Amino acid sequence: MPLVNISDTEEIYYQLIDGDKSKPYLVFLHEGLGCIDMWKGFPDDLCLKTGCRGLVYDRAGYGKSSAINTNRSINYLHEYALKELPLIIDQIIPNTPFIIVGHSDGASIGLIYSAKQSEPLLGVISIAAHVMVENETCQGIALANEAWQANKLNGLYKYHGDKTPQTFNSWAVTWLKPWFKYWSIEYLLPSIDVPILALQGENDQYATNAQLNAIDTLSTGDVYIHLVKDSAHSPHLDAKHEVIPLMLNFITMLVKQASSSSGRVEHPQ
Numbered sequence: 001m002p003l004v005n006i007s008d009t010e011e012i013y014y015q016l017i018d019g020d021k022s023k024p025y026l027v028f029l030h031e032g033l034g035c036i037d038m039w040k041g042f043p044d045d046l047c048l049k050t051g052c053r054g055l056v057y058d059r060a061g062y063g064k065s066s067a068i069n070t071n072r073s074i075n076y077l078h079e080y081a082l083k084e085l086p087l088i089i090d091q092i093i094p095n096t097p098f099i100i101v102g103h104s105d106g107a108s109i110g111l112i113y114s115a116k117q118s119e120p121l122l123g124v125i126s127i128a129a130h131v132m133v134e135n136e137t138c139q140g141i142a143l144a145n146e147a148w149q150a151n152k153l154n155g156l157y158k159y160h161g162d163k164t165p166q167t168f169n170s171w172a173v174t175w176l177k178p179w180f181k182y183w184s185i186e187y188l189l190p191s192i193d194v195p196i197l198a199l200q201g202e203n204d205q206y207a208t209n210a211q212l213n214a215i216d217t218l219s220t221g222d223v224y225i226h227l228v229k230d231s232a233h234s235p236h237l238d239a240k241h242e243v244i245p246l247m248l249n250f251i252t253m254l255v256k257q258a259s260s261s262s263g264r265v266e267h268p269q
Helices: 042-050 076-092 105-114 135-149 154-176 178-182 186-191 210-218 240-259
Strands: 003-005 011-017 025-029 053-057 098-103 121-127 196-201 223-228
Touching: 003 076, 011 042, 011 076, 025 042, 025 105, 042 053, 042 240, 053 076, 076 105, 098 105, 098 240, 105 121, 105 186, 121 240, 135 154, 154 178, 186 210, 196 210, 196 240, 210 223, 223 240
Parallel strands: 025 053, 025 098, 098 121, 121 196, 196 223
Antiparallel strands: 003 011, 011 053
């Protein structure tokens, strides 16, 4: 089982997907209750369509990676973005161009990381990112918490094993704390100058299109937003037939942009 140590107490489980060595890596960042297996094969499908190599991993506290036994702070997503992710990039795919593909918490982490303006990063695909806490966010998580308390989410044990109660509670309890309603990453969006493809399901149970609008209006680089119809919080799974072509066009644009000596941006159709 491929593992990488990022500290004396933390091991991260990861998988690599083969592809064209002349193309960038796609780095997949899972949702707040996710892991590699909960992508349900989407990374393999996208890498196959684009020809890109892929890096998928379980963040600390998830899947087959080490457990976390400390309480989360309001900055926990920043810690994943600015501490864990750079260590993984440096150890597994150092000095290699890459594109972030993040879902939910993973998309927020990708946006936080991209504000660093790291040169190997070519762009970000944001799926259902949170850049602020809305009433809909808290309502959706409260419903998920009720389902957990009623033992309706026991299927999570398949993915997180003995860590499952800690994994769920560290997500739900943190987001439902009164102080977490003040969390926001809107302030850092103007620091993002790489292209962003931001997707969100029209029926997202955790957010409104205010999230998309903030990314669109506040980010400095080129931003392409798309509200996916007939989809909830996971449009990459609910509407794969619609989402993969959008991502393919965006990634193709980034590859051409990176290889162009003039640096001219070719906008996707």
